[in-house]
Amino acid sequence: MSGTALPDTASRRIMGIVYGVGTMGRVRARLMVEKGVEIVGAVAQSPQKVGRDLGEVADLGFETGVIVDDDAERVLAKQPADIAAVALASYLDTMFEHFERCLRHRVNVVTIEEESFYPWMTAPARATELDRIAKEHGVTITGSGQQDIYWMNIVSLLMGAAHRIDCVRGRTTWNADDYGPAVAAEVHLGDTSEHFYRLVADKERPSFVVRNTLDALVADVGLTTENVLLSIDPVILDEDLWCKTLDTMIPAGRVVGVVERGTVETHEGPKLTFEMTGRIYSEGEVDTNEWLITGEPAELRLFNDCVPTPFTTCAQVVNRIPDVINAEPGFRTVDQLPKLRYRPYPLAHYVV
């Protein structure tokens, strides 16, 4: 518990690296600065960003003296850092080399890469390797993001009000226009339905978010997975829809997003289902998050309306930074971390 005096944080600051300066990375950079993190490096791949001051690229309103660099190795070697906030791409396979690089430089990692939220079921070899490297170098890697509170911790918490659970059913929506072109590509915008299903069949495309979120929930509650069912379907409208991110009109009959559904059957009885729709919105639509738990009592309900998902994704990652720095070294998923908390003080105040 805080005392009544302002804590002395002048003597200690958190040194941070913004690793990825896309739509999410830019917001996160500002939040980190406002929570007292000293940004000591910035990594990006796009030629439009490289060589410019992070303050300019991230619209901070001031010069930081940190020049965006496309050579992550150089950034990491230049000076020590406590944390790298990493947001580049999805899937642990793709991101492995980036995470490994940070960890080998003894820099903790917090990331919104979705598989890292709970990688032990879908990418166990990669996760084990990163866990080993992290422990060897005395640092921690954790996946956070919107999953952390809204799709996992708030659900496992509400489950604690039940005596017997038969089913947990979640339904959430997010606007695929909010996250830049990388995410827009993930939801196959503008594709035909035929091509979408052929791609899905060819690639054996793993679940983008749903599977790993359910796996984290199962672990957090102490349940045991017996069976997993996953499906993915396109969202197709019978009217044209404007996509801001790609600056293009998506014709009626083409893909404007995806619905992913996952079900986990557990040894202990509860069946957990999560349906996530990521799509371009029509006028007036907002992000929602809705959960229903059935059993005894008959129903427990939770609804979050007008969720500002892009912002809360970033705020949760930034609020997690002290937990990641404080954690035992290794690949630490959020079920192993303390309750995520609001941080009124500079983040260094919460580092023990």
Add this chain to the structure above:
Amino acid sequence: MSGTALPDTASRRIMGIVYGVGTMGRVRARLMVEKGVEIVGAVAQSPQKVGRDLGEVADLGFETGVIVDDDAERVLAKQPADIAAVALASYLDTMFEHFERCLRHRVNVVTIEEESFYPWMTAPARATELDRIAKEHGVTITGSGQQDIYWMNIVSLLMGAAHRIDCVRGRTTWNADDYGPAVAAEVHLGDTSEHFYRLVADKERPSFVVRNTLDALVADVGLTTENVLLSIDPVILDEDLWCKTLDTMIPAGRVVGVVERGTVETHEGPKLTFEMTGRIYSEGEVDTNEWLITGEPAELRLFNDCVPTPFTTCAQVVNRIPDVINAEPGFRTVDQLPKLRYRPYPLAHYVV
């Protein structure tokens, strides 16, 4: 995390005492039995219950061999127990002797007594004394109930998705007809408005629940209270309303419940407001729980609809039992305990 095999709980059971066999106590007794707790004692004051088998009094559907006794000292002395689930009355002053008695017999206490949810601001001397006695005897006392998840932990968790918080506003309702005559008396059913306000002024009646819930929230988030404002007003309708618990009609113009409002201003900036209405419902009304956090992002919203408050009050207390047994000795409020979790296995499985 649980393994895939059913855990061996046959070798170890939790021994429990049902201390108070009122409306809440009877439900709780059943939930404890269904979660593998061996009931070794039952305490009640009412002559209609004393001398009868707990199974009969609590509608368990079978005889337990445990006879409800009005002599708590005798029940506690008869044989050792791990936990007493205590639900008798409100306010720590009233309940002190009951808690003390359990602790001195080395029995952990979990209670729905509302002040015990966070007693350090409203009853610090009593809490300190119980903390000392608990430590001396190597046991723990904790207050839980509906506050635990719905009015405190789910709020502090949602606050973790914010970057800056200006205000937290909660509004909750519960049906005063659901908890038996003791709670019905607390909300002054049938009183006149004049008498209500005179009583409130005379007794300097402290907040029934709101104040202690806000104090717990402030502690859990690591904020610092600077100022507290409390108010209580009667709910008065212009039509007659039937009260089931008291088996009587409450005339139009008389008190059918209370609205309590509390505001805590904190050193760190966030202002927390909680409005709780406990009243007899009109046809079709249901319990709700609603929270709004403003700041950056502009709004975070949470809504629980059709909350089965009487049941979830009991379920949370029962699910807390392993945390209380596992805790360091002392008066441990829930901000100091692990995340409350669903318990698919017998409770003994979660005792370390």
